Structures are given as C-alpha cells and as structure tokens.
Amino acid sequence: MLPQDLQCPERPTVLHVSRPVDGGVARVVTDLVRCHAAAGVRSVVAAPPGGTLHRDAAAAGAEVIPWPARRSPGPALAAETARLARLIRRVGPDLVHTHSAKAGLAGRLAVRGRIPTVHQPHAWSFEAVRGTPARPALGWERYAARWADRVLCVSEAERLRGSEAGVPGRWAVIRNGVDLDRYAPAYREEAVRRALRRDLPALGDLPPDAPLVVCVGRLCPQKGQLSLLRAWPAVGAAVPGARLVLVGDGPDRELLHAAAPPGVRFAGAARDAVPWYRAADLVVLPSRWEGMALAPLEAMACGRPVVVTDVGGARESLPPGAAPHALVPPTDPAALAQAVIGLLTRPRLRATLGRRGLEHMRAAYDVRHTAAAVLGLYRELLGAACPESRERISR
Template sequence: MEDISDVEIIAPNFKQRLSGVTSTIIQLIPVQRALGQKVATLGPGLPASLPHIGYTSLLSLWCRPKSRALRVWHARRNIEMLPAIFLRDILRMKLKIVFTSASQRKHSGWTKFLVRQMDAVIATSNRTAAYLDVPSTTIMHGIDTQRFFPAADKAAAKAALGLPADKKIAGCFGRVRHQKGTDLFVDSMISLLPQRPDWIAIVAGRATGAHQAFETELKEKVKTAGLADRILFVGEHTNIPDWYRALDLFIAPQRWEGFGLTPLEAMATQVPVVATDVGAFSELLVMGDSETGILIPAKELTAMADAAASFMDDPERSKRAGERGLTRAIESFRIQGEATKIGEIYEKLLSSSS
C-alpha cells in the first residue's frame, strides 16, 4: 500500500474483469513509475505487484501531496469519471481529472456530459478523437518491446509450445466471440489450409460464459471440415509473447474494436499482419512501398482469405512486411513513448495553481 502523501496520480480501475483498459493500466504503470511519475492504482482486478492505494486513502485528498498543489485522477471509463467529479466539485478535493477515450462511436448524452467536466482528454487514435466534442490530445497506445520481440529461432519457438516446428502458423489472438471476428478467421483458414499442407492455424484466447456456445460451434465446424488437427484452439495463456513468436502470419479479424493492440504485438515480434479496418488498425499498419501488413474491410471473408493467401504464398513479401513492422513498432510505438506523452499531460495539470 502506497503512502497517499507520495502519490500524485491516481489510476482507478473500477472493473473486476480483465479488459483492454485493465491491460493498459497493468502495462503502463511500471513504465510510468520508472519514468518518475508518482502514480498508484485504486480498485480491484489488478496485480498485487502494482503500487496501489485503498479507498480509505481518498479521505486524504483534501490534503495536497508532498511536493504538489494537487493530484491528478486518470479515468478511463464513465464509472471512473463520475466519482472523480464528485470528489473534485462536491467535496472540493484538490484534484484535476484526465480522461482517456478509446471509443469509436457516438457518445451518449451522459458520457458527453461527463467528458465536458474533464480537465484534459486523451484520445487513443485520430479516429477516436473525431468522436469527441471537446479538445483532446491523441496519444496512441505503445508496446513493451522488452516483452514482445522476434524469435531468435522460429522452429525452436514453435517446439517450445508443443507446436510442429516444420509447419508455418497463422494465428488469431484475443477473446473468442463474434465481435472479435473469430469465426471469420476460422472460415478463412477452412478455405485456405486444404491447398496449403505446410500451414496450420491457432486460435489463442478464452470464450467467456456467454460466448462458449459460439466457440463450440466453431470447433464443430472445424471438425466437420476435417481440420481439427490443423486449426487448433489453444485457450488463454499468460505467456502470449511466446505464442506470437511462433507465428508466421497474424490476422486481426475484428468486426469492431476500440483500439486493438494485437496487430502491434505481432509487428513487434516481426510477424506480418492482416487486419480489418477497425479501431486504430489503419493508423498502426502501413501499406504500399513500406508495407507492414494488409488492411481489409471489416466483415469481408473473401478479402481476408485473399490477403492471408498473398502472404502465405509469398515468403519474401512476408519477410519484408515482418521486418518493416518490427521497425515501425520500435520507432513509433514503444510504450515508453506513450508513458512520456501522458506524463506531459500530468505535468501540465500538476503545475497549475488551482
């Protein structure tokens, strides 16, 4: 438990279940701390290794931290904006509020009201910023290149996971559900693999209760196609960077996404990417002469299969795209860059007199 007098930034997480927002907090906090940002978490569902404060510490927010006139509360959900507004405006605690928006849809009147009360707003992509009615700063998510990096020996990386070292592997990682487009990936592999005996496919991720029937249907479809030994459902894993390192092609088939880190994780492991045009994917990938991957319209199965085939059947193109993706991830999307830019927002607010 952190001493609240030493905490200048509070990062609340008011959702018990793991989500993309939670994952962002988990990855960012250690980097922010290493950069000297005095941030601590508040709420459930986070690793005990992260610095945190308890709810009783909020009673101390009338008092300023040791070396600042106020604190910053960094909200990422409606349920985190609302209590901060109450603490600042009703209880008159010494707070400034930052909100990070990843949503790419029209906001409800309630959300618009909450966002208008913020002292600063961060958008995770230019597309997200276009949905906001207030000024914002675009800071895209970054990747931890100390966790996500290329395999020194691709065959060994596959063998270490019990995968066939002599096969090339296409992968789709994330929650198994309709919104994530898992069925589109499976259907594209069903159409492509029979003509490509040197390839297999893996689906890595968990189907939560409401989506287990969806996963069961996909497994039955694969079995009916006679590909149960070549399209593998490997479940959820904590060592996901190791699974990326075993891949030769990554496909992000989402029908909708807020930001979407998976293409960036693949790029950082030197894997070429096929991704639908949702979330921030169009701002992550590069097409044309400096190709890092192929962007396709969402929900279009034929386009997905054609794009995947263009990499599967052209090893040199895959190699070039993977190398360029790695360069782009390192040069433009390291998580230290994201944390530094967020820190500049904090510093501006912390340095204000009131």
C-alpha cells in the same frame, strides 16, 4: 479548472480507475504505472478483483485497491459510484485517470470536475452496441465530457470518431506503445520458432514447417474471431496444412468452439503472448471496433507480419506500404481469407512486411515514449495551478 486549495505535491498521486482487469487495458495501465514509478509518481490503481491487473500493477509499483464493479451500467451503478467516491476521498489523488467506459462513467460521476481528470475510452462504448442501446451510451459520453480535463485517445481515428459523434471533448491523442524489450524477435529466430512449435501445448504435433496463423485476443464480439473462423475453410483449401490458433479466453468461447472448422485450435488464455507471436508465420486480428489494438503492435515488435481489419487505429499502426496486403474491411470473411492466403503463399513478402513492421515499432511505438507523453499531459494539468510542480513531475 483545478481546485484552489490544491497543494503542489512533492510526489504527485495519480489514481487509475479501470473496470477491465485483463487484456489490453490492463497492460496499458500496468505500463503507465511502471514507467511513471521511475519518474517519481505515486500510482494507485482501483479495479475489480480478478484478472491480471491487481497482480501486475502491484508488481509494477502501484498501490492496488479493490473496487467491485460490474461490466455494464445498471442498478448497481449508484453503489459503485459511491464506493469509488469514498475511495477517492481516502486516497486523496492529485489527478484521476479513468480507463474505459464503465470506469469513466463511475469516475466522472464521483469526481464531477473537482479533481483534474483524464478519461481514456480505449474504444468508444457506443461502437459496442447497435440500435437503441447505442443512444444512452453516446448520450453519456457527450454529457460526461464536461467532467474530463482531457479525453485521451490512443489514435487519431478514435478522436475523430468521438468528435464526429458529437462528443465535445478537450482532446489529446497519444498512441499506444509496447515494451520493445519484452516484445522483440528471438535470438536465433528459426531455432526458437521450431522449438516453440514443439513445446507449446496446443502445437505439440504441428509439423515444423506447417503454415501457422495466430490470433491473440479476448474471445468476445469485439475481437471478431467468428469472422476469422468463417474465413478459415477458404484458407485451408488454398494452403494445405495451414493451422489457426486462437489464443485467449472470454464469453464467446463456447460459440467459437462450436463454429470452428478443421485446422483450428484453441490455446486458452496465455500469461505471455510472446511465444505465440514468435511461433507464428502470420498474426491476424479481425476486430469489429478498436481504439488502437495492442496485439498487432506486439506482433510487429516481434517481427511478425499482421493482417488487421480497418477499424480505429489499425491503419495508423501499420508501416508505410503495408495496407494493401494487411488491411481488410471488418466482418468480411472473404476479404480476410484472401489477405491471409496472399501472405501465407508469399514468404518473401511476409519477411519484408515483418521487417518493416519491426522497424516501424522501434521508431514510433516504444511504450516509454507513450508513458512520457502521458506524463507530460499530467504535468500540463497539474502545472496549470502549480507551475513549480512541473519540474518535479517531469523527473
């Protein structure tokens, strides 16, 4: 329910609250800000300092406010929630959109249903932990659902996982999308591919025709790079000269460096992943859990075939007929190795899957369609109390 004194805004204000400040969540928030600015929405972003979100959201048209918050719940939560409540009172948003578990925790505690609230999990927090620690995470999601007018999932698999776990959400499912102008095949693709292999710092001595696999993602347990490293010796034995590049940074950096077999390189964090997708023959993301990962969508939009693990949203994101070649069980290095080998040794199949993936992205994963659907959700919630605002918000 909306507050009785809610005014019909000429220019509605949406407050995005996010604990992640880089990676996929930051890109989702930035894309929403950019698209909604053109629709006349005033976007305000509250997030911790650091990462790329402050800079990118401001460039996209948002007002950005620092909100210091740690990654995990703990003794600091009460102070973080109080700071956020004061921030919300100062901004006076018409709607609050929280992103990920920590922001959802603090945001819903701060608002408690007094302002229309959309919570977007970006993968469930209780999937990130096992055993006893998972119980409070699940308990919180079940309890806090009462303070979300909508729980917004990026895939049907994510919604189903939450529902099966007993989260009583008022659900909405809007799939992730990508900027198809930014993520696109290169003009004169083969020439660009060879130039990138010569010029990218981690690839300077790579032979132009060497099979290249790229994994783009934060170096952390969720993204499963350790499973890919364990699979790589089998790939190297079957495909001589193959190289793997991990693009990203994160808490598992030292662990992965120590575990890396020959043929693996680390590129570090990249401001722009497009050159890496365009340089690759194959893009792999061996995640252990997801809502719907952006990296495979971006790779397919660049015309690259992908191999992904069968976690939330992955099966939905693939083009028809790709699953037998591109989908493997999570944490199964042998299956992952076989899928990678199967595509590296079959260039025609790679080309076919790359073309199908590109067509699939253009047909169904344009970020402008995603942002328009989210705007429609905002319109539904705000328009419930102010029907005449519907036209203004939809412009």
